[in-house]
Amino acid sequence: ELVIPGSDVSLDLISEPIKPGYSFRQYPDFSKKLGGLRDGELGIVMAPPGVGKSTWVAELGYDLIANTDEKVAWLFLEEDLKKAAQRLIALDNNVPLPKYRLDPGILPKEQIKSSYDKLINNDRTWFIDLGPQGRVDVNRLLHMLRYYHAQGVTRFIFDHISIVFSHDDRDNERKLIDNVLSEVAAFCAATGCTMIMVAHIRRFEQKINVKDEVNDAVWTYIDPSMARGSGSFEQLAFWIAALEPEVTENEEKGRARISIKKNREWGTTGPADILQMDMSTGRLNKWEAPEYDY
Numbered sequence: 001e002l003v004i005p006g007s008d009v010s011l012d013l014i015s016e017p018i019k020p021g022y023s024f025r026q027y028p029d030f031s032k033k034l035g036g037l038r039d040g041e042l043g044i045v046m047a048p049p050g051v052g053k054s055t056w057v058a059e060l061g062y063d064l065i066a067n068t069d070e071k072v073a074w075l076f077l078e079e080d081l082k083k084a085a086q087r088l089i090a091l092d093n094n095v096p097l098p099k100y101r102l103d104p105g106i107l108p109k110e111q112i113k114s115s116y117d118k119l120i121n122n123d124r125t126w127f128i129d130l131g132p133q134g135r136v137d138v139n140r141l142l143h144m145l146r147y148y149h150a151q152g153v154t155r156f157i158f159d160h161i162s163i164v165f166s167h168d169d170r171d172n173e174r175k176l177i178d179n180v181l182s183e184v185a186a187f188c189a190a191t192g193c194t195m196i197m198v199a200h201i202r203r204f205e206q207k208i209n210v211k212d213e214v215n216d217a218v219w220t221y222i223d224p225s226m227a228r229g230s231g232s233f234e235q236l237a238f239w240i241a242a243l244e245p246e247v248t249e250n251e252e253k254g255r256a257r258i259s260i261k262k263n264r265e266w267g268t269t270g271p272a273d274i275l276q277m278d279m280s281t282g283r284l285n286k287w288e289a290p291e292y293d294y
Contacts, residue, residue, distance in 0.1 A: 047243035061157035096282030
């Protein structure tokens, strides 16, 4: 029923605590500020190209698969099935993905088998294979999400929203993104599933750089309104996290900081962990400030 008198609301209902969010082990500041990854929420990760959105959400998905009993759908739409599965093996063994893909023999077979059984051959990890067409429309996407949920999947890592529609639909991009976000947010709310979705931002008209004296850095500021195509990201997402790249003198790839832009449950926003790529392992780790002896 839609109309409920207050006398029908039980004391037990308002005395029952909500389920705590899941804290990611590698990113404690992000987890604490966010309040953890919670059921039934659509979260958005955005950043400029090349900053590491896909790498970071892969780290989040790997954490969920390796350290929880949840079923996880690994929806990397720009990767074929082979590369998506190889990414998990590389993460589990701290080797760069391109290096492992070029020569899987860098890892002992028994080590690969151990990671395979833990992360892939486990009845908890699900993938997607779009075949040669490489794209999926919103109706097919929702059909797949409902199928995954029927199989017990509760966590979705989705990279990225723009591939849901074809290049022929660019003129209707805003409307299409609105539609996808609305449907996905409704799916999460109705099922209790959680989705972490990657979104691209528009090209910068003018960059805003923010000086950070504490960490001796300058960051490129990212605002949720920069999301490509639609203002629905700010309206429909429960949380939004931006990866803000470090401004370097020679334009080499530097660090990136996680900055929470929206947080509907807790309201806590602002900078969190600073990330740095370890080129020897391919892992996106939390950067720790060096300790000095005075």
